[in-house]
Amino acid sequence: MQNGGAAGNQEFSIAEKDIEVKLQAITTLPEVKYFLDTFSSSYELTLDELFK
Numbered sequence: 001m002q003n004g005g006a007a008g009n010q011e012f013s014i015a016e017k018d019i020e021v022k023l024q025a026i027t028t029l030p031e032v033k034y035f036l037d038t039f040s041s042s043y044e045l046t047l048d049e050l051f052k
Contacts, residue, residue: 023036
């Protein structure tokens with residue numbers, strides 16, 4: 001997942017880390033592992049980058 005960026009909102013960065021820790025704790029569930037392996041890279045782009 002993304003680091004929040006230099007100009008990013010610090011609250012999002014904190015939330016991102018919190019969610020990442022929680023998801024990593026349950027990667028023994030195959031559906032969680034699949035989601036992370038398949039879709040998590042999609043969340044690394046900003047909205048501006050997605051719509052280019």
